Amino acid sequence: MTCENNGLVERLLECENDLENRKDDLKTWTDSLEELSEIQDAFKTDGKFRIRGKKVLDIGTDCVKPLYIALKFKPNKIIGISEDLSIYSFEPDLKQKSKLFTETKIGLHNCSLFDNKTLNRILRKEKIKKFDFVLVSKTLHHLRTGECIAKERDENHKHQKDETEKCCIYGFNEREIFDKLLKLGKRVIVYEAFSAQHKDNDKVRGRGGYFTPTELGRMLTYLSAKYKVEFIQPERFHLDKETLDRVEPMLRQVDCICFYIED
Numbered sequence: 001m002t003c004e005n006n007g008l009v010e011r012l013l014e015c016e017n018d019l020e021n022r023k024d025d026l027k028t029w030t031d032s033l034e035e036l037s038e039i040q041d042a043f044k045t046d047g048k049f050r051i052r053g054k055k056v057l058d059i060g061t062d063c064v065k066p067l068y069i070a071l072k073f074k075p076n077k078i079i080g081i082s083e084d085l086s087i088y089s090f091e092p093d094l095k096q097k098s099k100l101f102t103e104t105k106i107g108l109h110n111c112s113l114f115d116n117k118t119l120n121r122i123l124r125k126e127k128i129k130k131f132d133f134v135l136v137s138k139t140l141h142h143l144r145t146g147e148c149i150a151k152e153r154d155e156n157h158k159h160q161k162d163e164t165e166k167c168c169i170y171g172f173n174e175r176e177i178f179d180k181l182l183k184l185g186k187r188v189i190v191y192e193a194f195s196a197q198h199k200d201n202d203k204v205r206g207r208g209g210y211f212t213p214t215e216l217g218r219m220l221t222y223l224s225a226k227y228k229v230e231f232i233q234p235e236r237f238h239l240d241k242e243t244l245d246r247v248e249p250m251l252r253q254v255d256c257i258c259f260y261i262e263d
Contacts, residue, residue, distance in 0.1 A: 025088070025089060025090060028062055028063075028064055028088065029064050031062075032062050032064035032065045032068060033064075033068060035065070035137060035138070035191060036065055036068050036069070038191065038232075038233050038256070038258055039135070039137065039189060039191045039232070039233075039258055040072075041232050041236075042187075042189040042191075042230075042232045042258055042259070042260045043073065043133060043189070049073060051069075051073035051074070051075045051132075051133070052073065052074045052075065052076075053074075053075065053076045054075045054076060054132035054133065055075065055076055055077045055078075055079075055128055055131045055132050055133075056069060056075050056077070056078045056079070056131060056132065056133045056134075056135060057078075057079050057080075057081070057131040057133070057134045057135065057184060057185055058078060058079070058080040058081070058135045058137070059081055059113055059134065059135065059136050059139055059181075060081075060082055060136065060137065060138070060139025060142060061080030061081060061082050061085075061108065062082075062088070062137070063080060063082075063085065063088045063090070063091045063094055063095075063108055064094070065080075065135070065137065066078040066080045066106050066108070067094060067098055067102075067106065069104075070098065070102040070104035070106055071101065071102055074102070074103070074104055075104055075132075076104065076105070077104065077105045077106075077107070077126065077128070078104060078105070078106050078107070079107045079108075079109065079122065079126060079128070079131075080106070080107070080108045080109070081108075081109050081110075081111040081112075081113070081119070081122070082108075082109075082110065082111070083110065083111070083112045083204070084110065085108055085109075085110050086110075091108055094106075094108075095107075095108050107122075107126060109122050113143060113180070114145075130183075130184065130185060130186065131184055131185035131186070132185065132186055132187065133185055133186070133187050133188075133189060134181055134184050134185030134187070134188045134189065135189045135191075136181065136188065136189065136190050136191070136192075137189075137191040138191060138192060138193055140172075140177075140190055140192045140211075141172070141192065141194070141200070141208060141209060141210055141211050142202075142203065142204070142207050142208050143172070143177050143207070144169065144170035144171060144172050144206060144207045144208065144209065145170060145171075145172075145173055145176065145177070145207070146170050146171025146172060146173050147170065147171055148165075148168040148169060148170060148171075148206055149169055149170070149171045150167065150168050150169040150206075150209075153169070153212075164205060165205040165206045166203060166204075166205065166206075168205065168206035169206055169208070169209035170205075170206035170207055170209075172211070172215060172219065174218075174219045174222050174223065175222065178223065178227070178261065182227075182261070182262075182263060186262065186263075187260050187261070187262050188260060188261050188262075189258070189259075189260045190257075190258065190259055190260065190261070191233075191256070191257075191258045192211065192216075192256065192257055192258075193210065193255060193256045194210050194211040194212065194213065194215075194216055194251075194255060194256070194257075195210050195255050198210055213248070213251040213252065216247075216251055216257070217247055217248055217251065220239060220244070220247050220259075221244060221247075223239070223261055224239045224240050224241065224244060225241070227261040227262060227263060228261065228262045228263070229259055229260075229261050230259060230260050230261075231257070231258075231259045232258040232259060232260065233254075233256065233257055233258035233259075234250065234253070234254045234256075234257065235250070239259070
């Protein structure tokens, strides 16, 4: 094959990769819009949206939902954090050019929820002591911190203590995580997809792996005993010991839920 043909093949491969990246970007925008349509009622208080002038933290941000929220609800400030914003090629432009369309201040930062030093620095810089709303959209399962539980799903799993641990699935400590989230915000909104059969492609070490209905049931039982819990999707109801029996059949029928918790 000639050098000229080699150059053409390389160029075609570059174009193909660029096209795939643009498809991924478009999917992020469309998925975010669909998700927000299911999440938005969790921002209501007494049946009305009361976000104008408020502060919102978006954990595991996709960079897009902050813009949609700013355009529709006009909060005072939205801070989005994620461990790697570089996967969103449009992030720098969105952060800068959003100023042309909304008065809401949008801040996007590379930061893990577990990186207390960086997170505290961001809060000091943004002059925020506590958010009015904390949004955790399809990110809760990435906040796993416990011991590996992969053997509970696959009896042939062999735990390998190495630098990646991508084969592992850590346990989820609902007490630790929700205490931390409620220290950050007055209301924590959770939108979560779950399916033990699907592979979580963006998991880091053992921090990932979709929840099973059993895990979610245990989590919701704990939350209903300690916090105010309001379900938004797939149906609206207050979760307490009298309504807990609605959880198990609901989780068998859907693969995505939305609820919020408050002290």
